[in-house]
Amino acid sequence: MQTIRVDTPSARYEVYAGSGLLATLAPRIERAGIIFGGRLPRRVFVLTSPEIWALWGETFSQSFAQSPIALFLPSGEKHKTLASVEKLARQMIVAGADRGSLLIAFGGGIVGDVGGFLAAIFMRGIPYVQVPTTFLAQVDSSVGGKTGVNLPEGKNLVGSFHHPLAVFADIGVLGTLSGRELRAGLMESVKAGIIRDRALVRFMEENFEAILARDPKALEKVIAASIRMKAGVVNRDERESGLRMILNFGHTLGHAIEQVTRYKVLLHGEAVGWGMVAALHIAHLRGTITASQADRLENLIHLYGPLPALKLNAAKLVAATGADKKNIGGVRRFVLPVGIGDAGVVEDVSANELLDAAKYMLAQTAPDRAPNRTVERKAR
Amino acid sequence: MQTIRVDTPSARYEVYAGSGLLATLAPRIERAGIIFGGRLPRRVFVLTSPEIWALWGETFSQSFAQSPIALFLPSGEKHKTLASVEKLARQMIVAGADRGSLLIAFGGGIVGDVGGFLAAIFMRGIPYVQVPTTFLAQVDSSVGGKTGVNLPEGKNLVGSFHHPLAVFADIGVLGTLSGRELRAGLMESVKAGIIRDRALVRFMEENFEAILARDPKALEKVIAASIRMKAGVVNRDERESGLRMILNFGHTLGHAIEQVTRYKVLLHGEAVGWGMVAALHIAHLRGTITASQADRLENLIHLYGPLPALKLNAAKLVAATGADKKNIGGVRRFVLPVGIGDAGVVEDVSANELLDAAKYMLAQTAPDRAPNRTVERKAR
Numbered sequence: 048m049q050t051i052r053v054d055t056p057s058a059r060y061e062v063y064a065g066s067g068l069l070a071t072l073a074p075r076i077e078r079a080g081i082i083f084g085g086r087l088p089r090r091v092f093v094l095t096s097p098e099i100w101a102l103w104g105e106t107f108s109q110s111f112a113q114s115p116i117a118l119f120l121p122s123g124e125k126h127k128t129l130a131s132v133e134k135l136a137r138q139m140i141v142a143g144a145d146r147g148s149l150l151i152a153f154g155g156g157i158v159g160d161v162g163g164f165l166a167a168i169f170m171r172g173i174p175y176v177q178v179p180t181t182f183l184a185q186v187d188s189s190v191g192g193k194t195g196v197n198l199p200e201g202k203n204l205v206g207s208f209h210h211p212l213a214v215f216a217d218i219g220v221l222g223t224l225s226g227r228e229l230r231a232g233l234m235e236s237v238k239a240g241i242i243r244d245r246a247l248v249r250f251m252e253e254n255f256e257a258i259l260a261r262d263p264k265a266l267e268k269v270i271a272a273s274i275r276m277k278a279g280v281v282n283r284d285e286r287e288s289g290l291r292m293i294l295n296f297g298h299t300l301g302h303a304i305e306q307v308t309r310y311k312v313l314l315h316g317e318a319v320g321w322g323m324v325a326a327l328h329i330a331h332l333r334g335t336i337t338a339s340q341a342d343r344l345e346n347l348i349h350l351y352g353p354l355p356a357l358k359l360n361a362a363k364l365v366a367a368t369g370a371d372k373k374n375i376g377g378v379r380r381f382v383l384p385v386g387i388g389d390a391g392v393v394e395d396v397s398a399n400e401l402l403d404a405a406k407y408m409l410a411q412t413a414p415d416r417a418p419n420r421t422v423e424r425k426a427r
Numbered sequence: 428m429q430t431i432r433v434d435t436p437s438a439r440y441e442v443y444a445g446s447g448l449l450a451t452l453a454p455r456i457e458r459a460g461i462i463f464g465g466r467l468p469r470r471v472f473v474l475t476s477p478e479i480w481a482l483w484g485e486t487f488s489q490s491f492a493q494s495p496i497a498l499f500l501p502s503g504e505k506h507k508t509l510a511s512v513e514k515l516a517r518q519m520i521v522a523g524a525d526r527g528s529l530l531i532a533f534g535g536g537i538v539g540d541v542g543g544f545l546a547a548i549f550m551r552g553i554p555y556v557q558v559p560t561t562f563l564a565q566v567d568s569s570v571g572g573k574t575g576v577n578l579p580e581g582k583n584l585v586g587s588f589h590h591p592l593a594v595f596a597d598i599g600v601l602g603t604l605s606g607r608e609l610r611a612g613l614m615e616s617v618k619a620g621i622i623r624d625r626a627l628v629r630f631m632e633e634n635f636e637a638i639l640a641r642d643p644k645a646l647e648k649v650i651a652a653s654i655r656m657k658a659g660v661v662n663r664d665e666r667e668s669g670l671r672m673i674l675n676f677g678h679t680l681g682h683a684i685e686q687v688t689r690y691k692v693l694l695h696g697e698a699v700g701w702g703m704v705a706a707l708h709i710a711h712l713r714g715t716i717t718a719s720q721a722d723r724l725e726n727l728i729h730l731y732g733p734l735p736a737l738k739l740n741a742a743k744l745v746a747a748t749g750a751d752k753k754n755i756g757g758v759r760r761f762v763l764p765v766g767i768g769d770a771g772v773v774e775d776v777s778a779n780e781l782l783d784a785a786k787y788m789l790a791q792t793a794p795d796r797a798p799n800r801t802v803e804r805k806a807r
Contacts, residue, residue: 133509133578133585140580168548168585171575195551198513200520205513205548207587 049271053190053278058210062190062278064271066263068217069103069178073110076149076176079213088147091115092139094162095153096122099180102223107153107178115151116142120158124310127157127196129205132165139169146170152211155181156188156315160203163194167209177214181224182232182266183316185216186239186273191281191291202302202310216274218266226259231316233258233351234297236269238323239276241344242296245388247272248347255350293390296382297323300405303367307359320354325408329400330383331424333393338424340387345411357412361405365398429651433570433658438590442570442658444651446643448597449483449558453490456529456556459593468527471495472519474542475533476502479560482603487533487558495531496522500538504690507537507576509585512545519549526550532591535561536568536695540583543574547589557594561604562612563696565596566619566653571661571671582682582690596654598646606639611696613638613731614677616649618703619656621724622676625768627652628727635730673770676762677703680785683747687739700734704791705784709776710763711804712783718804720767725791737792741785745778 048065061079068075077085093107093115100107100117108114118135120126139148150173152162159177166175177189195206221229233251240247250268251258257265283290301322304313313321324345331341348354368379381396428445441459448455457465473487473495480487480497488494498515500506519528532542532555539557546555557569575586601609613631620627630648631638637645663670681702684693693701704725711721728734748759761776 129509129513136585137578137580140578140584168544168575168587170584171573171586171588193551195548198517198520200517204520204550205516206551207548208551 049267051271051274051278053210054282055192055210057208058192060210060213062214062216062274064185064216064218064274065267066218068215069106069220071110072107072151072178072215073112075215076151076213079176087111088149090142090144090148091151092118092142092144092148093151093153094118094120094135094158094165096120096155096158098122099154099158103153103180103220120154120161122157124157124197124202127161129196131161132168132196135161135165136169139165144169144173146173148173149212150175151178152176153178153180154184155179156184159184159188160194160206161196163192163209163211164196164206167194167207172209174212175209177211179214179216180220182221182229182270183235183314184232185221185270186232187235187277189214189216190274190277191294201306216270218263218270221261221266228314229261230259230351231314231320233269234316234320234323234348236273237347237351238294238296238319239273240347241323241384241387242293242382242390243276243280243388244272247276248344248387252347252350259351289392292380292392293382295380296384296390297321297326299368299379299381300325300364300401300408303364303405304357304359306367307363308357312357313355317354320348320352321357321408321412323348324411325401325404326381326383328404328407329381329396330385332400332403333383335383335385335391336387340384342424344384344387354412357409359409361402361409364405365401368401429647431651431654431658433590434662435572435590437588438572440590440593442594442596442654444565444596444598444654445647446598448595449486449600451490452487452531452558452595453492455595456531456593459556467491468529470522470524470528471531472498472522472524472528473531473533474498474500474515474538474545476500476535476538478502479534479538483533483560483600500534500541502537504537504577504582507541509576511541512548512576515541515545516549519545524549524553526553528553529592530555531558532556533558533560534564535559536564539564539568540574540586541576543572543589543591544576544586547574547587552589554592555589557591559594559596560600562601562609562650563615563694564612565601565650566612567615567657569594569596570654570657581686596650598643598650601641601646608694609641610639610731611694611700613649614696614700614703614728616653617727617731618674618676618699619653620727621703621764621767622673622762622770623656623660623768624652627656628724628767632727632730639731669772672760672772673762675760676764676770677701677706679748679759679761680705680744680781680788683744683785684737684739686747687743688737692737693735697734700728700732701737701788701792703728705781705788706761706763708784708787709761709780710765712780713763715763715765715771716767720764722804724764724767734792737789739789741782741789744785745781748781 051062150166152159166173179185179189192208192210194209195203198204297319301319304318327341330336384390431442530546532539559565559569572588572590574589575583578584677699681699684698707721710716764770
């Protein structure tokens with residue numbers, strides 16, 4: 048097991064990544080949950096999905112003297128709404144929840160986002176613990192304190208910053224994840240390596256077979272490195288005023304793809320994968336990375352592919368980036384890698400550059416291109 | 428004009444109380460809104476009620492170079508819901524709101540609570556300003572950072588702590604308030620005096636005619652003293668772990684009355700008025716105040732009456748106190764005045780004492796009792 052400390056102005060907690068955590072959760076929470084004086088509160092709630100609970104509910108509950116009260120959120124982005132949050136809050140009231148109750152979010156990113164937000168606003172805030180069950184949720188959404196739900200107008204448009212008491216990322220749970228979900232999640236680790244961790248890039252290049260075969264030691268290493276990268280950034284910039292912006296690498300066009308396809312075609316990690324391909328193109332043209340670095344990083348992305356093919360209009364994608372809520376006051380901030388393992392934010396990426404990048408990216412998505420192929424650029 | 432500083436671990440801002448603030452709002456916000464670098468952001472939204480906007484919209488807008496975008500919340504507690512918040516958030520998105528937008532909550536307590544919560548969760552938090560238009564909102568709900576909405580199961584069950592950039596309490600706006608609303612609001616000032624400000628008790632005893640006639644100087648003094656009391660408490664105990672609990676004086680049975688009457692019969696201040704009558708009875712029986720102090724304080728409450736008569740069952744009221752979310756883990760905390768101008772919290776008030784108090788209070792509510800009458804207790 049590896050332990051990663053998250054330490055921001057408003058919260059301090061640990062993320063634990065390793066095997067066998069789920070079966071020993073209760074004593075671990077008691078040790079982590081300093082606000083309870085070493086004991087679980089009278090009422091513990093667990094928000095989960097019916098599928099996860101069917102697979103892992105028994106293991107989850109076995110370390111609790113009294114079984115947590117299970118609340119269910121049906122799977123799918125369409126349930127990530129204020130209406131769901133209201134329904135869950137009402138169920139908690141009926142079951143006797145008070146301001147001292149604990150909520151455990153046990154599931155993928157949607158359960159984590161909804162559960163965190165529910166905890167943030169229930170009686171103006173109760174403590175919660177994250178137990179993420181997908182690779183993506185383990186490396187990304189369970190660190191940073193971002194919680195929230197969607198509006199019909201866009202994703203994550205309402206929410207809170209609310210940090211968990213602790214995060215337990217159990218590698219064993221990933222065994223029931225589909226291959227596609229695992230690969231999509233690994234895009235976040237690819238991103239982590241590109242923007243902040245040269246050694247992770249190399250490890251993921253050299254060990255892709257073990258990683259994709261879910262070798263526990265290899266997965267633990269990738270997950271811990273990815274969490275450590277994000278925690279390091281969040282530690283220094285809790286509210287996304289500057290440094291934290293680099294976590295959005297690949298997200299400008301990634302979000303545009305998700306919006307244009309109405310979040311129905313690609314997994315988030317897959318959209319970010321394509322968004323990184325586009326961003327690498329701009330970085331190469333601007334000279335913040337060399338042609339061979341761009342090729343190496345794009346190959347790394349495809350190593351954890353194949354990313355689903357896209358048939359989209361480049362101009363529409365660029366138009367969709369304008370609605371991105373990450374653009375403050377209309378200025379278009381864009382994350383560019385600088386060499387391998389570093390990145391910066393620029394504010395002068397033009398619509399034309401985005402259009403070029405979108406076209407380049409869409410050319411790579413042609414379904415006749417072989418998966419896991421090698422790209423090679425000409426130097427500028 | 429009086430200026431009261433609110434200074435908590437998570438926020439620092441000023442509350443301004445005086446005449447003529449509304450017509451000069453824009454430059455005042457620019458001076459207070461340090462995060463904007465001295466300028467209003469591109470998009471300013473104002474959440475208000477149709478009634479308030481019809482009366483005061485023109486005055487409100489006149490100091491803005493560009494009129495704020497008005498959002499409307501219909502009057503009434505039944506609109507204080509997550510559904511309203513979602514609708515308003517969607518309207519903001521459609522109108523181009525981003526993370527740098529400013530929201531002004533311009534109305535009574537419900538507009539303040541909903542507006543503050545909307546600002547708390549819109550894109551995970553945007554800045555907001557409170558411009559309360561009722562006496563109650565000016566002295567109570569605009570200080571302390573509590574925001575939120577109701578669930579069918581109870582009031583304020585979901586919400587956030589989110590402090591405004593500044594609060595502007597314009598005395599002039601109180602001119603259009605109904606007499607009943609003014610008197611109900613003044614119960615909060617009576618409460619402020621009883622628990623924390625002996626001089627305010629005396630001022631309200633000696634100047635009740637000027638106060639009820641809405642003399643601007645008298646009102647400014649009462650409002651500023653009440654805000655100062657609350658700010659002083661909140662400054663020292665932001666999250667209601669201890670000291671802040673005393674602000675709940677009169678609320679145990681006050682909330683019970685509101686619940687049993689489904690929030691339809693009494694204004695909040697009126698319910699708190701009756702709740703204070705009940706709490707004074709317990710304080711007298713326990714000896715934390717003398718009989719003559721109890722009489723004096725109960726008379727002060729009736730001076731700002733008449734409180735509406737109640738026909739309720741005492742046992743039902745006591746049962747309703749058990750559901751109060753302020754009771755942590757089933758312990759019944761109760762605020763008792765200690766002399767005049769001080770108060771403490773006890774945890775051992777029994778159901779029998781509450782029943783006695785409820786019966787005493789209900790006996791005072793008989794409709795044949797004259798308004799503004801003088802009570803007199805026998806010493807124990």
